[in-house]
Structure formats: C-alpha cells, structure tokens
C-alpha cells in the first residue's frame with residue numbers, strides 16, 4: 413500500500429551525481445525511493461543493491477509507479493527524459509543545465525504548466541548554506557565577482573564550461589540582481605577540449621547599474637568556488653566549496669560627525685589591520701547550518717510535490733540561466749572568431 417505522507421520517487425541516471433540523489437532520497441523520511449534507473453546494467457545493479465531498491469533499465473517502465481523523478485542523465489538527454497516524464501504525469505527535478513537549447517527549456521516549462529506538474533532545476537548552489545545564510549543580508553548589489561575553477565573533470569564534457577560550471581553563478585547572480593542584462597562582454601577558449609570552451613571570462617552589466625565579473629575554468633590546478641558581493645554599505649564574501657560566508661559592514665564610527673578617515677593619525681595606531689577590520693569595518697563570519705545542499709534541494713522538491721507550491725528554482729529560472737549562457741557563448745565566439753586567425757581556431 414502506498415503511504416500518502418511519502419512521495420514515490422525514482423532517480424534516472426545513477427552515475428557520479430545520481431547515486432548521491434539516491435542516497436539522499438533514501439534518507440529523507442518523506443520519500444519512498446522506488447527504483448533507480450540507468451542504461452548501464454552494472455551501474456544500476458550496483459546502486460540498486462546498495463540502497464535496496466529496484467533496478468530499472470528503462471525510465472518508461474516507471475509510468476504509474478512513481479509520483480516524481482530526478483533526471484541525472486547527461487545534459488544531451490535532459491529534454492527527452494524530462495518531457496516524457498512530465499507528459500506522463502510525473503513531477504520532475506532535472507539537473508542543471510536544464511537542457512541544451514533555449515527552445516527545449518521553453519518547451520519543458522510550458523509542458524509542466526500544461527500538465528500541472530512540478531518542474532524544478534537542480535541549481536544546487538541555491539541551497540548551499542554559504543548563500544542561504546547571507547541571502548537576507550544582501551541589499552542592492554553594486555558589483556559582483558565570481559570565480560569557479562577546477563581541474564578538467566573528464567565528465568560533463570558534452571557541454572562547455574559555461575553550461576556546466578558558470579551556469580551556477582549565472583543563476584545565482586540573476587536571482588540576486590533581479591534586473592535586465594543590458595551588456596555582455598565575454599572571452600572564452602578551448603584548451604583541452606576539441607569542441608567546447610574550457611575557460612571563460614564575462615562582464616555583465618545590468619540595467620540597474622550592477623556589474624558582475626564572472627570567471628569559470630575547468631583547466632585550473634585549483635578548486636575554487638567563490639563569490640564576492642559588494643553592496644552600498646556591506647560586502648559579502650562567500651566560499652561555496654568550504655561552505656563559509658563572511659559579512660563585512662561599516663561600523664557606526666564611520667558616521668560619527670567628528671570622524672574623518674583622512675584625518676586619522678596612524679602613528680597613534682598600533683595595529684592598523686585591527687583598526688580597519690574592527691573599529692571601522694565589522695567582520696562577521698556567518699554561522700552556517702550543517703545540511704548537505706543536495707539533501708536540502710531534494711527536500712525542497714518533495715515539499716513542492718506534496719504542497720503544489722512553486723519551487724524556488726523552477727523552469728523559468730532554469731530557462732533564464734540557459735538564455736544568458738547562450739548569449740554569453742555567442743559573444744565569446746564572436747570575439748574568438750574575430751581575434752584568432754582561422755588556421756589556429758579550434759572552436
């Protein structure tokens with residue numbers, strides 16, 4: 413008998429990330445992990461055995477047996493799998509990037525509306541405590557810097573670094589700035605890949621004046637996931653990898669009528685750093701919750717399925733990030749074509 417308190421769910425694609433979806437869903441009390449589905453026999457059997465669930469060789473066999481599914485197959489299959497699920501009455505969380513093309517994202521969003529199904533996109537960093545803990549402290553952002561660097565992954569190479577990696581920061585920045593992008597400057601180049609860009613640097617200007625500089629690389633010897641958000645009266649420093657965040661804000665001393673930073677006699681100050689980052693600017697390391705971002709994201713999805721509430725990152729948000737990613741790629745490609753002689757071009 414099915415338990416009305418639990419969402420019957422399956423994971424489709426249990427490779428590198430999908431097996432973690434299965435683990436989290438197995439641990440969440442309001443989920444009943446019915447099956448794990450994968451084209452690869454060895455992969456599905458191993459994960460099914462590990463989590464004591466049914467292995468499934470074809471996601472179409474899930475019809476009528478699950479209320480919801482998470483789609484964790486390579487990006488090139490997102491649209492086909494997610495659209496079939498929605499059309500067959502199944503709520504969907506599709507991993508990021510939502511799909512390959514803007515058109516596919518549009519269609520998925522419309523299908524979800526038509527069939528009244530929840531469609532959530534797996535922009536996991538929205539659930540990273542580094543962001544959730546400081547989100548309320550962000551007032552109007554004036555300038556944002558984001559760096560997302562890692563070594564070559566040898567996975568997710570059916571897309572370039574913009575769709576695979578930068579898409580996280582595009583989604584976060586769009587959710588923070590909430591203004592139209594009016595100018596894009598972008599450079600990108602392949603290094604190891606023969607088909608896609610491996611590094612990209614972008615400068616976005618928004619209608620409200622905010623500027624965002626974003627760099628993504630998958631050919632770095634470092635692993636970095638950082639964002640700095642400068643607002644009028646504070647600066648927020650986020651480290652998504654370490655799950656840490658700091659808020660730097662002006663102290664009331666700066667507004668005292670008799671205080672002028674240009675008149676400070678530094679010969680009377682023993683520790684200048686302490687003076688700046690204590691007396692003038694308050695530095696607060698934010699207390700961060702323990703919850704794993706993937707678990708928080710899946711919990712949010714299950715709640716939307718149970719309540720019918722719109723998810724925080726729905727089809728519209730997934731589509732907006734893909735649309736911007738395509739515009740960035742177009743600008744970057746135009747720049748590449750204009751400046752790299754034809755005989756040296758690899759992109």
Ligand SMILES: NC(=O)c1ccc[n+]([C@@H]2O[C@H](COP(=O)([O-])OP(=O)(O)OC[C@H]3O[C@@H](n4cnc5c(N)ncnc54)[C@H](O)[C@@H]3O)[C@@H](O)[C@H]2O)c1
Pocket residue numbers: 424425426427428429430449450451452455471484485486487489493507508509534535536567568576
């Ligand atoms: N949110 C994040 O931070 C994040 C991180 C990693 C990956 N991803 C996304 O997750 C997706 C999967 O990435 P991955 O690294 O786990 O890839 P992966 O190659 O490790 O796993 C994909 C799995 O899907 C299976 N598969 C392929 N087609 C299938 C089909 N039609 N039906 C059933 N199974 C099928 C493959 O056999 C494989 O086991 C990608 O879209 C990627 O962008 C997101």
